[in-house]
Amino acid sequence: MATMEIRSARKTYGTLCVLEDINLSIGDGEFIVLVGPSGCGKSTLLRMIAGLEEISAGEIRIEDRVVNDLPPKARDIAMVFQSYALYPHMNVADNMSYSLRLRKADKPTIADKVRDASAKLGLGALLERKPKALSGGQRQRVAMGRAIVRQPKAFLFDEPLSNLDARLREQMRAEIRKLHRALGATSIYVTHDQVEAMTLADRIVAMHGGHIQQVGTPLELYDRPANLFVAGFIGSPGMNFVEGAVELGTFVMRDGTRLPLPEGMPETLGGATLGIRPEHVTLGEGLAAEVELVEPTGHGIILHLRLAGAVFRVLTTDRRWLTPGDQVQVGLPAGALHLFDESEQRVAPAPHPQQ
């Protein structure tokens, strides 16, 4: 198992810069999730770590060894591709043992390791099958098996679950988590799905436009998003935002609605954005709003409200019967408010006096 260190890494294609100033330290056995919208450079970064893309500038170290110029085979990492990339002309056992055969492992060792890996993944009965005779979920497992069979220093995953249906994805997500706990191998997992990121990660690396936006534990990103992008990206349904300004410790919305801010927030701030998560909005006392849409989720409902000229989503488990057009009152608890300045960065409340 291994530590990794990425220093000032950059990637350019001709004049197009797709990754800039990437810095990241990964601890031994850590499960890191790179998350961000499509096209933000997650796969490129993963492929640079794997050795499939050249590193335009900066440095990548695996276990204190600079690997910039090492070919993939010398980096001792395994990778699971979104397409699974199973070798179509080999059966499951041969797919899994290919890496061992390249390393000239002897037959009994290979048989042992393939048996172990296939038992872990429930593939025992499928060893003779060719990939095209497998279901999507089974192919996914074989791809995982191929990665774990040779006990590499680190695992890389590039959206491994995005071709599966929702139920299977949930199941595999749990299995990947268990597998990681059992093997304890350093893992880097790429996804555009923030739920996957939240549930799998020890630490999340949120990316956008070729830059790292924030690195932290899932709850850190959820509770204290560093900027507007992370605030909007993490959490589902997404955070509500209202634009306005801070005057005398009060947030003034565009239409003049006033909202007191908690202590420790700046006294004045022109061009600010206020955010609150749908699950933190309370129904009852507070600002007047009109129901625009009601989406039952079974577990609760998502209300789309018109509040101070903006659309506001509220997640509630209250099954009260509301229909579009109803008037409600919503509370925005001071402790659940997030404030962002003009440059979209989080404005942290000063620590509470008595803490």
Place this chain on the structure above:
Amino acid sequence: MLKTIAHRVAILCFIAFSLFPLFWLLKVSVTPNDLLYSEGVRLWPSRVTLDHFSFVLANSEFPRFFGNSLIVSGTTAVCTTILAALMGYALSRFRFRGKLWLAGLLLVTQMFPLVMLVAPIFKILAPLGLTNSLAGLIVVYTAFNVPFASFLMQGFFDGIPPDLEEAAMIDGADRFTAFRQIILPLGLPGIAATLGFVFTAAWSEMIFALMLISGNDKATFPVGLLSFVSKFSVDYGQMMAAGVLALIPACLFFLMIQRYLVQGMTAGAVKG
């Protein structure tokens, strides 16, 4: 129902139309000389004979032509396919400076009529002692077939996802091993199609064979066929018998690879 019948009939008509010359070849080859002109135009002679075949095999130089052709076409097909596979892979996978120019240049070579090039090629090959030799023919045929065959192979490789060799490289292969063990086996249909294409092209090539080879020793079969034409007459029976025999290797070859061929053409066409 009616549609399928119409479809079938159309296909049958087409097959009949395209196979008719081959049928005529066969018919003349088994028609005895004395019936050839006396019976007029009829689909099958009243009497058949294999005399032409036995004469061609036993008393003419045809077996030598046949052997020469096999050597030339087989070697050309193998050399061209190896070169085209490497070239096609590079065109499909690598980004390098001047790639567009290279591809353009390859296309340009395909635009000249061969006849134009006979004289310069002869001039080039003569001092090298490659005229009147099978090796010379092989070199020329290979050179002329590599560009198109490379594009053909590039199409097939484009249809194989690059993920596969990347997975192999991560599994511990270097690029060439990945090419050999993963991409080549998957590219077999394309390779078979290319082999077949080049083999038949070389098998039936006539202009260079005629110009670069003098004398019957090194003649390939299309040139050899002309020896059945003398100043005063054409021995149609023997010529056709030789023609029928010459079809055999091409047919065998295509029978062998037809499974891959269909697969290869559709793979190249659909996935592209």
